[in-house]
Amino acid sequence: xxxxxDADHPGSTVSVGADVSDTEEIQRLVDLAESAFGPVDLYxxxxxxxxxxGLDANEQDWDRSIDVNLRAHIxxxxxxxxxxxxxxxxxxxxxxxxxxxxxxxxxxxxAVTKHAAVAxxxxxxxxxxxxxxxxxxxxxMGVNTRMLSLGEDSADALGRAATRAVISAGDVLEPAExxxxxxxxxxxxxxxxxxxxxxxxxxxxxxxxLRRPPPGRLPASAHDVAREART
Numbered sequence: 001x002x003x004x005x006d007a008d009h010p011g012s013t014v015s016v017g018a019d020v021s022d023t024e025e026i027q028r029l030v031d032l033a034e035s036a037f038g039p040v041d042l043y044x045x046x047x048x049x050x051x052x053x054g055l056d057a058n059e060q061d062w063d064r065s066i067d068v069n070l071r072a073h074i075x076x077x078x079x080x081x082x083x084x085x086x087x088x089x090x091x092x093x094x095x096x097x098x099x100x101x102x103x104x105x106x107x108x109x110x111a112v113t114k115h116a117a118v119a120x121x122x123x124x125x126x127x128x129x130x131x132x133x134x135x136x137x138x139x140x141m142g143v144n145t146r147m148l149s150l151g152e153d154s155a156d157a158l159g160r161a162a163t164r165a166v167i168s169a170g171d172v173l174e175p176a177e178x179x180x181x182x183x184x185x186x187x188x189x190x191x192x193x194x195x196x197x198x199x200x201x202x203x204x205x206x207x208x209x210l211r212r213p214p215p216g217r218l219p220a221s222a223h224d225v226a227r228e229a230r231t
Contacts, residue, residue, distance in 0.1 A: 020047045020072035021064070023079075030079055042091040042186070043080055045073040045117075051109030062109055069113035073120055081124070081133055089132040091186060094121035098141040098194055114139075118192075125191055136185045139194040142172040 006013045014036045018025040033040055049068045052061035073094055084090025097104070100114035118137055125135035185193050 020045075020075070021067035023075045026072070026075050027079060030076075039083070039087070040080060041089070042093065043076055044093045044095065044182075045076055046093075046095045047072055048095060048097075048114075049110075051107045051113070053106045055108070057107075057109050065109035065113045066116075069110070070116045070120065073117055077120075077124060081128060084133050085128065085131055087132075089134075091134045091136070092121070092124060093182060093186065094118075094124075094135065094137045096121065096137055096139050098139050101139050101194060122191070134186075134189050136182065136190060137192050138178070138182055138185075139192060140178055141194070145175065 003015075014032055016029065016032060018029050020026055030040055047068055049065060051057070051065040051069070057065075077092060080090060080092070094117055096117040097110070097114040099111045100116075100118035104111040104114070118139065121135050121137035124133065129135070181193055
């Protein structure tokens with residue numbers, strides 16, 4: 001992706017792999033960006049993992065999901081927010097999931113950590129929004145990524161059923177569509193973005209706007225989906 005963008009806009013990108021469960025790795029990313037482009041104005045906490053299924057998830061499974069889906073956001077905020085407060089501005093975009101508003105059939109590690117990611121983003125917005133730190137939280141339902149396709153091919157019946165529930169709940173978005181939505185939300189300084197219920201919370205936390213999905217697009221009963229997977 002970086003090479004494709006750089007081909008159209010030479011010198012506009014740098015890229016490097018990193019493990020966001022490690023604070024030093026996130027610091028390395030920030031240092032690289034600042035050395036190439038100057039102070040970080042906007043940070044996207046976009047890394048995530050699907051997590052293990054059911055109550056069979058062990059302590060390591062939980063630790064890994066918490067480290068990537070939640071603590072990576074906390075680590076980045078701890079590095080960047082103090083600098084933004086000094087400058088009087090900065091923007092943090094948290095990628096959570098519709099599972100952070102509802103739940104995810106099958107994976108408790110995913111559902112719980114995505115709820116926590118939404119809560120942390122909201123806390124950031126409420127705590128620092130009046131000091132120039134803006135926050136947006138992305139909670140899409142289905143996005144055409146490798147994570148979604150892996151669910152379709154899962155060896156676990158509940159995992160496959162959960163993926164079908166996501167796909168049947170509404171249009172599966174392309175990553176480019178999601179990028180457009182996020183950039184528009186950042187421009188408008190909207191907090192919460194979701195193609196499931198289209199919830200929008202103003203940065204001052206005082207006004208909610210709810211637009212329901214089109215008729216026929218509501219997801220199937222979670223109980224029905226789980227029951228189908230067990231039969």
